[in-house]
Amino acid sequence: MPLVPPYIESLRPYEAGRTIESVRSEFNLDHIAKLASNENPLGASPKAIEAMQRTFDSLNLYPNGGLDLRRVLASQFDLKVDNVIAGSGSEGIMSNIIRAFLCDEDEVLTTDAAFIGFQVLARSRGVRYRTVPYGDWHYDLPALAAAINQNTKIIYLANPNNPTGTIFTKAQFDDFYRHVPERVLIILDEAYFEYAKDNPRYPDSMHYRYDNVITLRTFSKVYGLAGARIGYGFAHEELIRNLLKVKLPFEPSSPAQAAGIAALQDKEFLHRSLELNARGLRYLTEELRDLGCTVVPSEANFLMTVLPTEADAAALFEGLLSQGVVVRPLKAFGLPNCIRISTGTGEDNRLCIEAWRKCHAANVGASHRS
Numbered sequence: 001m002p003l004v005p006p007y008i009e010s011l012r013p014y015e016a017g018r019t020i021e022s023v024r025s026e027f028n029l030d031h032i033a034k035l036a037s038n039e040n041p042l043g044a045s046p047k048a049i050e051a052m053q054r055t056f057d058s059l060n061l062y063p064n065g066g067l068d069l070r071r072v073l074a075s076q077f078d079l080k081v082d083n084v085i086a087g088s089g090s091e092g093i094m095s096n097i098i099r100a101f102l103c104d105e106d107e108v109l110t111t112d113a114a115f116i117g118f119q120v121l122a123r124s125r126g127v128r129y130r131t132v133p134y135g136d137w138h139y140d141l142p143a144l145a146a147a148i149n150q151n152t153k154i155i156y157l158a159n160p161n162n163p164t165g166t167i168f169t170k171a172q173f174d175d176f177y178r179h180v181p182e183r184v185l186i187i188l189d190e191a192y193f194e195y196a197k198d199n200p201r202y203p204d205s206m207h208y209r210y211d212n213v214i215t216l217r218t219f220s221k222v223y224g225l226a227g228a229r230i231g232y233g234f235a236h237e238e239l240i241r242n243l244l245k246v247k248l249p250f251e252p253s254s255p256a257q258a259a260g261i262a263a264l265q266d267k268e269f270l271h272r273s274l275e276l277n278a279r280g281l282r283y284l285t286e287e288l289r290d291l292g293c294t295v296v297p298s299e300a301n302f303l304m305t306v307l308p309t310e311a312d313a314a315a316l317f318e319g320l321l322s323q324g325v326v327v328r329p330l331k332a333f334g335l336p337n338c339i340r341i342s343t344g345t346g347e348d349n350r351l352c353i354e355a356w357r358k359c360h361a362a363n364v365g366a367s368h369r370s
């Protein structure tokens with residue numbers, strides 16, 4: 001018997017986007033536009049930072065497992081505390097779901113090139129991981145429904161989806177749900193919920209509460225708290241009760257929990273973040289299309305471009321990087337000819353387009369024109 005199981009040995013670890021420091025030192029540049037990890041370019045809510053600082057006096061004490069945040073969320077969404085879980089980012093909760101519900105013979109079903117964090121977690125459990133292709137860069141929900149078999153235990157859907165930025169609509173989800181047996185758990189990952197929620201076709205999962213659906217949300221994106229690691233989930237109390245059994249007892253940390261509670265109340269910061277993102281998405285989409293790029297319409301805080309070839313995507317990534325613009329190549333997701341760009345400040349978005357223009361002028365990333 002090997003020490004390391006084959007499904008761990010063959011796993012590719014999660015590769016985060018390049019850090020500002022590593023790019024700055026490699027290319028000796030003053031300013032780096034980091035548009036690689038769907039973070040909030042405005043920083044964090046000042047109210048969240050203050051609340052976090054207020055917890056520093058009691059860092060010697062263990063946290064209460066997210067109970068304060070669970071209570072606040074329960075009251076805000078008119079639920080019982082028993083329907084809410086808080087964790088170290090939504091990925092922390094995802095990892096608990098994988099541990100709590102998957103047995104060896106179970107299968108996980110999702111789309112090709114699903115959010116990489118989920119791919120790594122699900123594959124690390126060593127169960128069968130099955131996918132269906134996208135339809136025009138959207139989840140193909142009818143194909144997913146048709147792919148359900150006796151062993152399917154978890155279906156993972158991100159809405160909006162990372163990395164495509166697309167959504168499925170309420171009507172599409174309702175139709176899909178009718179085909180999902182009750183024994184199958186649907187993870188509805190709504191990490192980018194706030195960006196899409198005003199679209200009338202977007203299915204806010206709080207409007208229907210099914211016993212086999214767990215909704216995951218995060219403070220990492222629009223609330224600007226990715227570094228604090230704080231996320232939450234809503235589900236039937238039976239699911240939450242079992243998740244609480246496997247969750248690390250003291251996650252989330254008390255500073256993270258305090259930051260999350262304060263961030264929920266900072267409507268001004270939320271509004272500013274959404275406005276900046278909407279402007280950035282419009283600008284980047286229009287400019288990139290003017291440059292002749294294929295841009296997938298996005299409902300999140302990033303957009304995906306489809307390059308002619310894998311070599312184009314790699315060359316463009318390097319070309320932008322050397323000019324201090326860090327975007328995300330999507331080879332590790334399973335889309336080697338695609339690049340994802342997060343929206344940044346107005347200034348960083350402009351830098352990105354300028355750098356892209358220079359690449360194009362030099363025929364970098366545009367093999368079809370050379």
Ligand SMILES: Cc1ncc(COP(=O)(O)O)c(C=O)c1O
Pocket residue numbers: 037038088089090091092115117158161162189191217218219220226229230231
């Ligand atoms: C679809 C999706 N889910 C979850 C996450 C991770 O969120 P968290 O920081 O709460 O773990 C991300 C982050 O990029 C994401 O894109």
